[in-house]
Amino acid sequence: MNEDLRTMSEHHRRSTGARRQSGFTLIELIIAVAIVGILAAIAYPSYINSITKTKRRAAEVCLSSYATFMERFYTTNLRYDEDLAGNAMNSAALQALGLDCASDQNTGKDYSYAFESVAAAAYTLKAVPIDAQADRDTRCGTLTLDHTGTRGATGSAGVAECW
Template sequence: MKHHFTGWQGRSVTGFTLIELLVVIAIVGILATIAVSSYQDQVVKSRRAAAASCLQQGAQFMERYYTTNLSYVNAPRPDCDAEVRAHYAQPSFVGTPAAKTYSLQIVPSGAQAAKDTLCGTLSINQQGVRGEGGTATSADQCW
């Protein structure tokens, strides 16, 4: 609300009160906090989706290896691109691949590990069963 008052030289002066400016600053601050939080959540989800995609590519690699060798034994560990490696460790085997079974996992690191407590470590096995190591109630929330 603009207020009119007469200045010391008799001119009419308009402006905002300090209270009005403080209210506007508070509202902008609240909206900025909400926006930053939402943005950070989306970044975590985006990085998780990239890691899940890398893990699925690793599972596809394992199936191609099995088709060629009729066993998962001695299969090399799948690799991810640099973007995924910046936030997750390389995919690794859980245990040692056997003739007919394997399990792959990808573990978050750094800030991703601290911020992604919902899903944490993602895993997949030869049957395509997906898992997560966080607080999610279902692996479907993470994949």
Template sequence: MSKNSASSCQSKQSGFTLIELMIAVVILAILAAIAMPMYSNYITKAKARSAQSDLVALSVVMESLYQRNLKYVDSAGEQTVSDYFTTNSMTGSWQPSADTFDYKLTVTTTTYSLKAIGKDRNNGCEITLTNTNSRSITGDSACGGLTSW
């Protein structure tokens, strides 16, 4: 008695069906739709935090200048930090950690006000620090949701 090999042997195929593959793609798309805005907000907030630390470092430079001169070196109104340093022959005193903010300052002989103004992804974010350590931040979503520091 011989058995017919074609009828008794069932071939088993392994792999994914099209439906299973489409379900996996849909799940990945949903995860990406949730993760991408959160990641984008995280990057925006990180750049704003970086600007905050740049302002603190710049205030240390300003206080060091005050210690040497017993006054702040006057600026002609609000100007960029690089222009202020160039005008007062202070090369290499301070460099920002990133270029996503423009840094400006206003200095009198007794006070200063430092400002980081966002550009690109942080456009609309403005962070301020004064010589009395008064800190402010405006532009809620442009600063990644930061409201204080």
């Protein structure tokens, strides 16, 4: 009988107040949120930097596309600044080309493209960052590409880091 009382007492203790609660305590939850916050604070600037570099690379490709067009233009007209009919090749004409790389769906919301200079035997194209890209990419700034393939950047980082 003693054995039965002990078993009943054990069963009673398990079924009443001695249950273990499952879940998180407030302290555990606060620590988890703090850890996520710290990771986000570290990851977000890296993410923004990566996006900025990606947009810059796309602008470089677009400048190269414009330079390829200019070389074809020169082959046809034997000069960079006007065609055989005397129509000027200027920034407005360059924009009128409407290359897909400069569309709003691609780099057009982040960079504007124009000539820095154009002459019969030389040109320099530029990609100027606009809006958020201008604020984020101050180290490289405006990118340039000329008729000889020389690359430039107006920011403090220099050509080697920006191109």
